[in-house]
Amino acid sequence: MRAIQFDRFGGPEVLGVVEAPEPVPGPGQLLIQVEAAGVNFADTHQTDGSYLAADQLPYIPGSEVVGRTHDGRRVLAKVRGGYAELAVAQETAVFDIPEDMPAAHALALVMQGVTAWHLLRRAARLSAGESVLVHSAAGGVGSLAVQLAREFGAGRVLAMASTRQKREFALKLGADAAVSYPLDEPVDVILDGTGGPLFDQALDSLADFGRIVTYGSASRTSFTPLDDARMRSLNAAVVGFWLRPTLARPGAFTEPLRELLEMTSQGRLHPVAGPEYALADAGRAHRDLLDRRTSGKLTLLP
Structure with a gap:
């Protein structure tokens, strides 16, 4: 079968097409x-060695696919080695989806959707009526977080994005306003997957007992050092979130995903489809993602 594989760590240029043995289900x-296979920002960290050790090479990335089982069911599945024509999944990580659900919409729910769900429900512990600011609001996680914040009872949802087009897009998703720092008034919850200078500005923008949830470092720069005196003066909290260990908890994947699929089927949640790429163009997909040239869910089509 054709697959995308890398045998050394680096940037998008290390991704190449190979003929790999077909996986055998156990x-x-x-x-x-x-x-279709979903492309995630975490895939770029695997490729550059942030998430993998050298003894795991060569490696086929990809953690989610839409496809067909041997009996013809159309399914959404959490996998390993999804950048390929065939993939193997645990039966417990396979979900039937409607024939008319776009693959990109379903794929957006696996990592980005479940992440957004946990950011608001578990990490931020959002309460009804609270204000929420979403950084990178047109991105994979951000576009869903904007919508879920409203669904989960936020009183006001604010969006931040890098371009005018992306800010307008966030407003169409349901954000009340597109903003930039400094804010006109502090907010209760800030979701930050960017890090760097934006994280520092976010800290000074929290309301009393506010929470900033940090879940990534897309800026590829270090976070601002924290000290206890500053945190006391802010009367606020910084909450870290990483999806990988979260998924080890019972029900942490299946329960949110079932709810997200139901909300999508009912038209209450609208995942955003991004660009589609041929399997051989996986490197270009990674480059576009790293350069922030995309919105919505990126997919590879074998």
């Missing part, structure tokens, strides 16, 4: 013919 697993 007990409790299903073989899936891949219709």
